Amino acid sequence: MVTKFYQHILALAFAINVINENPKILPNVTLGFHICDSYYDAKLTYHTTVELVCKLHRFVPNYKCDTQKNLIAIIGALVFDVSFHMADILHLYKIPQLTYGSFAKELIDTTQVPFVYNMVLSEAHQHLGIVRLLQHFRWTWVGLFAVDSDSGDHFLHAIELLFSNNGICSAFTQRITSQGHTFTNKEIGRFELHKYANDPKARAVVLYGETMTYLLLNTIISLSFPELKLDPSFTKVWILTAQIDVAVTPLLRRWDFEFFQGTISFAIHSNEPQGFQTFLQNRNPYSPQGDGFLRDFWEQVFECSLPNSLGLMEDNDDERCSGEEKLERVPSSVFEMAMSGHSYSIYTAVHAIAHALHAMCTFRTKHQGTLCSTGLELQNLQPWQLHLFLQGILFNNSAGEKVSFDDHGEFVPSFDIMNIYIFPNNSFLKTEVGRVVPHALEGEQFIINEDLIMWHRKFNQVVPISVCSDSCPPGQQKKKEEGKKFCCFSCDLCPEGKFSNQTNLKECFKCPEDQYPNKNRDRCTPKVITYLSYEDSLGISLTSAALSFSLITALVLKTFIRHKDTPIVIANNRDLTYALLISLLLCFLCSLLFLGQPRKLTCLLRQSAFGLIFSLAVSCVLAKTITVVVAFMATKPGSSMRKWVGKRLANSIVFSCSMIQAGICMVWLATSPPFPDMDIHSQTTEIVMECNEGSVLMFYLVLGYLGLLAIISFTVAFLARKLPDTFNEAKFITFSMLLFCSVWVSFVPTYLSTKGKYMVAVEIFSILGSSAGLLCCIFSPKCYIIIMRPELNSKEQLIKRKF
Template sequence: MLNQLFLLLLPPVSCKAETTKCPMKDPLPVPHEWYQPGDVLVGGIVSQICYHLHEIDFSGHPAQELYKDPYMVTKFHQHVLALVFAVKEINKNPRILPNVTLGFHIYDSYNDMRMTYRTTLDLLYKLHRYFPNYECDAHKNLIAVIGGISSDISFHISHLLSLYKIPQLSYGSFGPEKRRGKQSPSFYRIGPNEAYQNKGIIRLLLHFQWKWVGLFAEDNNSGEHFLKVLEPLLSQNGICLAFIHRVPSGYHWNFSDDIKDLLLDIYKPFRDSKANTFMFYGDPEAFMAFNVFMFLANPQFKEITSFRKVWIMAAQVDFALTSLQRAWDFQFFQGTIFFTIQSNEILGFQSFLKETKPYGEEGNGFLKDFWEQAFDCVYSNPEESMNISETCTGVERLETLPGHLFELHMTGHSHSIYNAVHAVANALHAIHTSRSNHRALQDGQGVELHNLQPWQVHPFLQGVSFNNSGGESLSFNAEREMEAGLDVMNLVTFPNKSFYQIKIGKVNPNTPEGQEFIIDEKMIVWQTSFNQMSALSLCSNYCNPGSLKKIKEGEKFCCYDCVPCPEGKISDQIDMDDCIKCLSDQYPTKNQDGCIPKTISFLSFEEPLGISLTSMAFSLALITTIVLGTFIKHKDTPIVKANNWDITYILLIALLLCFLSSLLFLGQPTKVTCFLRQSAFSIIFSVAVSCVLAKTITVVVAFMATRPGSSMWKWVGKRLSNSVVLSCSFVQAGMCVMWLATSPPFPDVDTLSLTEEIILECNEGSVLMFYIVLGYMGLLSIISLIVAFLARKLPDSFNEAKFITFSMLIFCSVWLSFVPTYLSTKGKSMVAVEVFSILASGAGLLGCIFSPKCYIIILRPELNTREKVTRRKY
């Protein structure tokens, strides 16, 4: 017969044991064992929590010992039954290991380091009883180990098994801690990587905006590792730990005088009214230790306001109590959100549990102890039980037990054990298949199962892939981990000390980034004091939109004051670290909590200012046309002829075009209007000013030519005036052509000058050319003013120079005041200033130069005679 040994390490189930002497310094109890023979024998070690409880008074002094015998955690007996169920399921399936019957062998490690090493050594070397027709333990050919639930137990076992390259499958959920350098290549993980849980915790805290949370962590290496990994993640996501408190990891306490200080130290965090969210990380024994502290704080289980918190539990925690604590409940943890190893219901498992009876399995030493302590009954010796109420009948039903003593639903850890058994069985199936197909293995020869060595299992176990009866597809990745997910659960407690677990979400590592965490907030049942609403857990209240956070000196970054945003910036969300500027086409609201789209601004024809300027432009253009018509009509009169009538016509036409060119500045800027308006205005005005200068020079030359012996008479005439007009205008036109050829104006948008408006304007292209053109026009004006001022008192009967002096004085005044006004205004006001300057300066020329002539032509025609015009005045 085939003789294989399959080692299994499981969580706490029984502490009752025989005591024998051993080679160690202190005698240790021999583990309680359970044999089930088979062609392939399955053996194991049960990772157990054993403890003694002592009654203490509130002064901290120990009182009498309540019970001397250790008590089991009955809830964890499901882990053993999950193993049994998996083995039986495999044995009933002829497609996995045909003609091979699996058995199992379970040990109890007592969750003690020395006991773990002792049990592992016993498994490796010690011979046990002989079963007829089976060669059990004769060769100790160990194939694989499953266990344990905690990281400490798992790594203690790994220290020994790695020496022999024996595969070890751990079913607990804990971080990839490094022990003695690189992790053993014989170490496999069935439970999910703790990194997924850490991501789930962060996403959960961010979902409910819990930024000020407390942490209770087990006082061991696992707790230190968890804190080392989680704390940076919390900081990166803007979450602070209000406190970190260590929880003792065992029940082997010696109560002394300092117990009161220990209790008070644990209860300090509950006084922090700002921290309403607490996290708990630790193995089941640490959680049960924490329950003891909670019980000592409130033995009557009365409602304590300070205990009303939102609890977040890690997947390592299990809501379990010992049979001694059957009177306790989990009211303190109502509404707890906790993580569990993701699992689907395995078909037939609950029926298997319901059929389990204390007399149904021969050699099952655990089941009798479990039955007595779970149902508070006794079979033979009443002294071995606590508060015995009745004798065990064997017909008690597991479904009647409260959840903290036993569950019919397969827990996450039991599910991992079930998968671990199937993983090893499928690996053996692969080996069996390779033998049947005459495949070479390692040494080139087919390997029989009874000659199989543990190290030869690794290639098959590493590559195993199978579907369990729950419909899950399972395999190991390159890190020898099964990428299992996590379920997010909610604990609902009831007054009858029972509780119910509601699945409210999940953490799935195989989904795309950002979709790993899913939660249904509507399904959550909260602590009663929160009125079915998510609690606030903040060091400082939220900073409302319109303000930003200012960290308080000497405190954590979650503690801050709120200050208003600087002018011009906004914050549109709560708790912003810095205020932001609006987009260029938006501006802040009055409360600086949002942005408003800016309005489009340009000087349109439809608005009152645009209508006024348009009316003025057309009115002045009409007046100029009338004056031009009057002069044409009376072209033969002396007053028209005396002042170089062709220059007069050019000046009137230039003024007419100046008034009309102002309309190019109104309306929405386009490529054509931007291209033309500045250059057209500057050229036309240069022509007008050149005409004025020509008329002034003509007066001066004419006066000088009348002096005896003067040679200036040859300059008198149209040639001089036309030369002045053409040369001055040509220079301006040349500069404008250069401007338009190199950097012409174009339509532009100004979003910065005004807070609430977007200005549609013409960008001048080259600002330098704009001011050169404007400066040249100013230079002509100043020259005209100086010449006219010098000629104002010439003794003509009708000296035009004095009127030109007034007109140029007005012209220069308008454009000198234009420059600072233009530079100090923005938007449509800037355009209005330039249009008004064009109209005002043109009107000054028109009024000062032509109004006296029109007065004589129209109202005083008797003065419009040759005698009157040519008569000199001295």
């Protein structure tokens, strides 16, 4: 006997007494009841149910006899399978069935549903409560034990689907036989159970079934694996479903249930009716009131013997029961004085039937003029007539709670979440730590107060961890491990440009375009707006170089103007020299347009000015080279080149070459001009303010044309390098154009490989380097003679000297 279940009988008897003593409900009518036990056997359940319906001791199934008992409704059962078998018979007779054990109503045939009323919430709400509990404590690696039955199959299917949808994994799944008297199970072998026990990661274990499932699991562990009680890895947080009562049988009373210490149990909501404690305390085996269960219950609870009907004692070693024993002194696992959830459901079910019956009688009295307050009238009532009134009942029971059924035939209570702390004597302290209220407002459907929970002593009051893999901290993302469930993963640092500010993210977030992830990649930091400014160390260096070279060029120009009538200045085409020096001066100064914050005007000017001025400079060099070549060719007798000698040729070359570049720049500015832009992608931590070239093709066309002029100048100068040195500067032009071409050839790959403000710095450096090369290679030999060796700056010396 599971002695705790005796309270279910007492709750039924107590409810019947309360109703019979209440003159406001069914006056002059005394309700009675009949109790049957199915012993968890399907065949016996069907047999007993048919016996309840029919008066005959011998009966024929599917045959309705006239000698039926006056049965109005049936309350039961505790276990789903029993309720299911009962419904198979009862729905044929349309007898109301009020179940007080939680089960999945969807497993019942739809034709039976209108005749079944649940005094507890459907299991679907309990499943959601389990998931919310696991999510609250962040338990994602959870073991499952389930009774081996249809309800167990449904539970595993439903809960694993919820697990998958809510980021939870089942570490293992184990079935337990549904036969309460069987102590062996082929599916629970030594190796399998040890495999589960030795998984220190699966600290949370859900046990689904009923009380006998709980007792059987304890039996298996205690008999077959007693060493597990000493194994620290087998210290679990047991989560029990509402069908399970923490109870013991006489055989298990002395056994140790310590490994269930700190259990979290879902329980049917209960409320203590007034007078129930007194009713329990008045139980006495020597009382003349008939109670066929009390004798066995009393002997097993107090481990004593009662005299038989003849007043003789049984031949055993137990002491004689005095009748003065107190139920409140019995351990809670043996018998509980507080009304349990199942007992409260029975108590409420009795009141529901009585109020429905009273409502039906009242209706018949008002509308049919017949009184059903007599036993004779009640005998004529049919069970199917009660359904309409059961569906519409609404009353407050003696515990002060409102009772009604919803559209699905379910009483609308809640699940209490209890924490059970078991003591060495198998008594326990049961504390309500939360509640599942499905019909409450959003945010109030699941309530838990973890501060009230007393965990297993081996956890040292620290919330246990039940995860397959440690959480990935902010800044990292989960990486699935091949061949394992999704709850088992490793952690990788967020990729470049992404961050995570939460734990266990499957994929990191991308920072906004104007931000970048910090070093730990757990947040985004605003990018710094940058450009090549005059205040930067690099900007200061380039500005200093540009101004220095500009000053040198100006000094060289001043020197040549001062010595404009000297042979060396006249011999090298004075006008072209002035034009070249002015263009070089402008080249140095135009590099300053690339410094500072890009604006619309500077973006329009910088590339076009650079292209035009450099074209002018290279055109002057080309004109000087061609002039030298033509001059020497014209010295030959009868040469036709004499007509080309003079300023006309040089001016034509400079003008035409410059106009071509001017035309390219005008097309560029007219079609796709440069404009200020922000580059937010090239640099990770910076937003680069730059001038967008508009048309990249036109930009490289300008550079290409400059390159073409430079190559032509280099080629002509190279071919003229062996002409007499007296009036020939082709050798110096060759060196200058070689340097010029080298700078701009190396510019293209360098420019393309750099980012941000350094691209601008590369272009400025190329401008300064190529301009300085022209200045130094072409004018340094002449300045040396003019300034350092003025005695050589004469026509006679120039004719004699080769330099």
